[in-house]
Amino acid sequence: GAVVSQHPSWVICKSGTSVKIECRSLDFQATTMFWYRQFPKQSLMLMATSNEGSKATYEQGVEKDKFLINHASLTLSTLTVTSAHPEDSSFYICSARLLDRNSQETQYFGPGTRLLVL
Amino acid sequence: AQKVTQAQTEISVVEKEDVTLDCVYETRDTTYYLFWYKQPPSGELVFLIRRNSFDEQNEISGRYSWNFQKSTSSFNFTITASQVVDSAVYFCALSEAGNRDDKIIFGKGTRLHILP
Numbered sequence: 001g002a003v004v005s006q007h008p009s010w011v012i013c014k015s016g017t018s019v020k021i022e023c024r025s026l027d028f029q030a031t032t033m034f035w036y037r038q039f040p041k042q043s044l045m046l047m048a049t050s051n052e053g054s055k056a057t058y059e060q061g062v063e064k065d066k067f068l069i070n071h072a073s074l075t076l077s078t079l080t081v082t083s084a085h086p087e088d089s090s091f092y093i094c095s096a097r098l099l100d101r102n103s104q105e106t107q108y109f110g111p112g113t114r115l116l117v118l
Numbered sequence: 119a120q121k122v123t124q125a126q127t128e129i130s131v132v133e134k135e136d137v138t139l140d141c142v143y144e145t146r147d148t149t150y151y152l153f154w155y156k157q158p159p160s161g162e163l164v165f166l167i168r169r170n171s172f173d174e175q176n177e178i179s180g181r182y183s184w185n186f187q188k189s190t191s192s193f194n195f196t197i198t199a200s201q202v203v204d205s206a207v208y209f210c211a212l213s214e215a216g217n218r219d220d221k222i223i224f225g226k227g228t229r230l231h232i233l234p
Contacts, residue, residue, distance in 0.1 A: 034221070043209065043226045044163075091161055097220060105220050109155075109163040 003027055004096045006110035013084055014118055020080045021113045023094030029074035030096035034107065035067075038091040050077045084117045091115075120145045122212050122225035130231040131200055139195045139228045141210030147171075149215035152193045153222065154184065158206045166208075169193065171215075197230075205232045 003026040013019050023033055031052045036044040048069055049057045056069035068080040077096075081088050091114050095107040121144040131137045143152065154166040167177065169186055177184045181198045197204055210225040 032220075041229075044224045046221055046223070049221065093161075093163065095222075106168065107220070107222060109165070111160075111162040114161070 004094065004108045004110040006092075006094055006113050008113060009111065010114040010116075012116045012118065015085050016083055018080055018082045019084055019115060020078055021092055021094075021115075023077045023079070023096070023110050025075045025096040025098075025108070028096070028098050030077075030098060031074060032097040033071060033077040034095045034097070035069060035077075035079050036093045036095070038093060038112075040091075044093060047079075081115065084115070086117045089115055089117045120147075120150075120212050120214050120223050122210050122223055124210055124225035124228050126228045127226070128229040128231070130233060132233050133202055134199050136196060136198050137200050137230065137232075139197075139208050139210075139230070141193045141195065141225060143191050143193065143210070143212045145212060145214055147214040151213045151215065152186065153209075153211040153213070154193075154195050155209045155211065155224075156206045157209060157227070163209075166195075200232045202232045202234050205230055 005024045005026055007022045011019055033050040035047045037047050038044045046059050047062045050069045050071040052071045052074050058064045066082055071077040091112050093112040095109045097105055097107050099105050123142045125140055150171045152169045156164040156166055167184055174186050183196045185194045207227045207229045209227045211222045213220050213222045
């Protein structure tokens, strides 16, 4: 099946620094990728939809200037958490959308990135 | 607006028992997709099933089975003869076909503990 990778798998940083998380579709091209955030023992909450070559669409309540998304190629989307604070500590998961041979769209999820801001 | 409700926050059963995880959804679209995902302690989401709204046939895959009832807007998931390795958080999710970006909205999840 299709594979999506994320890098890094975990990161610890000091408050005030910026952290970049990469999401790559390894064996397919994805015009659309999604970024989710999951706090401990909670559900996945969609943060934004990332479309290749255009601006990301953010969900209500998600600060676009804080969570910068760049989808510069068909296989890579990046999420940068700017000036991270302890409340940004979370599990960040990306997914990539693939149109299969039956013209059905399926999302494939990455393994997630655990961010801890001290 | 789309919504997924998983009323069971946490369930514990003894190994080899059967267990059913409930999922109720809300959508205005006539075409939509329902999903179940498993999230083990490692955190990685494991895709279990995708069902489109026009296919009400129940599905069985090994010890897993799914019951899709449009009349009650439910998509329940049953694990037969549960095993300790089934312990995980299970998410039910919904995607509306009319949504250009195919956003998937997740329920809050059910944490399943299978006791040896």
